[in-house]
Amino acid sequence: MTAPSAEEIRPPSALLAFTELPRALAEFGSLGLAAPILATAPRGDGHPVMVLPGFVTSDRSTTVLRRFLSNLGYDAHEWGLGRNLGPKAIGYEGEKLIERLRAINEATGQKVSLVGWSLGGVMARQLSRRAPEAVRQVISLGSPFTGTPRATNVWRAYEVLTGQKIDDPDVRSQLRESAAPPPVPSTAIYSREDGVVAWQNCIEPRGPETDNIEVHGSHCGLGVNPAVLYAIADRLSQAENDWRPFERNGLKALVYPFAGHA
Numbered sequence: 001m002t003a004p005s006a007e008e009i010r011p012p013s014a015l016l017a018f019t020e021l022p023r024a025l026a027e028f029g030s031l032g033l034a035a036p037i038l039a040t041a042p043r044g045d046g047h048p049v050m051v052l053p054g055f056v057t058s059d060r061s062t063t064v065l066r067r068f069l070s071n072l073g074y075d076a077h078e079w080g081l082g083r084n085l086g087p088k089a090i091g092y093e094g095e096k097l098i099e100r101l102r103a104i105n106e107a108t109g110q111k112v113s114l115v116g117w118s119l120g121g122v123m124a125r126q127l128s129r130r131a132p133e134a135v136r137q138v139i140s141l142g143s144p145f146t147g148t149p150r151a152t153n154v155w156r157a158y159e160v161l162t163g164q165k166i167d168d169p170d171v172r173s174q175l176r177e178s179a180a181p182p183p184v185p186s187t188a189i190y191s192r193e194d195g196v197v198a199w200q201n202c203i204e205p206r207g208p209e210t211d212n213i214e215v216h217g218s219h220c221g222l223g224v225n226p227a228v229l230y231a232i233a234d235r236l237s238q239a240e241n242d243w244r245p246f247e248r249n250g251l252k253a254l255v256y257p258f259a260g261h262a
Contacts, residue, residue: 009151009198016195016218017153023193024221031064034226041230042237044073047136048104049113049236051076052097052120054142055154056161058083062117065223065232069115072233077104077112084119086162097127101134111136113236117223118142118197119158121188126174128182137185137243139235140202141222142194146179147201154196181207185243187235188212189228194219211245214257227255 011017031038049069051062059066059078069076081089081096090097104112113136116124121143128135149155149166159165181204190202190212196219204210215227222228231246238244248256 009147009200011151011153011198012195016193018195020195020218020220023195023218024224027217027221027226028064028224030226031224038068038226038229038233041072041233044069044233044236046073046075047110047113047236047240048075048077048108049115050079050101050104052079052114052116052124053084054118054120055084055086055158057117062223065115065117065229068229069232069236072236074113074236075108079120084123086119086158086164088162090123094123094126094130097123098130101127101131105131105134111240113137113139115139115232116141116143118144118219121145122178125178125182125186128184128186129177132183135184136240137187137235137238138182139187139189139232141189141228142191142197142199142202142219143188144197144201145188146175146203146205147198149175151198151201152196179205181205181210185209185238186211187231187246189215189222189231191215191217191219191222193217196220209243213246215255216257231256 051066053059053061066076080100101112112134114124121140122145124138125145128138144152155166186204188202188204190199192199203212213231215225217225
């Protein structure tokens with residue numbers, strides 16, 4: 001069976017879309033039960049991590065994730081650019097986001113790991129291309145960085161709220177660029193039950209330092225999903241010059257389905 005073309009990939013079903021909120025709340029509610037397992041997550045080495053929020057959300061949406069990373073020993077940072085409204089937030093050329101990255105890099109004297117949720121992950125991948133010398137690795141959560149932008153349930157809202165048309169030549173050029181592996185180690189975490197974006201567009205292409213981790217859950221709950229949090233901790237704990245793919249041995253195989261590459 002051949003893989004569907006970009007034009008054949010459709011947005012998630014109405015059922016998945018309408019159940020996003022209750023499923024996300026359930027994932028948030030499961031954090032207490034998962035606390036003993038999350039407590040065994042690999043500890044951090046103190047390097048800086050910047051977390052980028054998803055479309056129309058702000059740093060408030062990444063509070064749980066950043067607190068989790070801080071408790072592990074990382075130097076977790078907000079993105080500090082308000083609501084993620086595309087170029088309205090980061091600048092037409094992404095200059096505000098680049099400035100934020102360089103400020104953290106210069107203040108700490110260390111490369112910065114980027115964790116981006118949804119649109120934030122797309123931006124994180126592009127940011128790693130603009131300033132690869134300042135980025136340690138990229139982790140995207142349900143980020144549609146390839147395929148057609150119309151394979152989401154929010155593309156019309158994106159055009160209205162950002163003022164940026166998805167058919168603009170510049171947007172299409174960036175999407176073509178984003179589909180290629182970043183110049184730094186990169187991991188895509190995604191869910192086939194995503195009710196906002198087509199999961200097929202959230203998968204890393206094969207590369208020497210790319211990996212995909214499939215989880216069960218909603219799009220809006222990715223930042224509070226225990227399986228996602230543990231996977232992020234595992235990825236961030238990789239030595240800077242000794243990155244390796246995610247291991248699904250033992251009990252992990254029950255939680256993380258085999259992913260593969262695009």
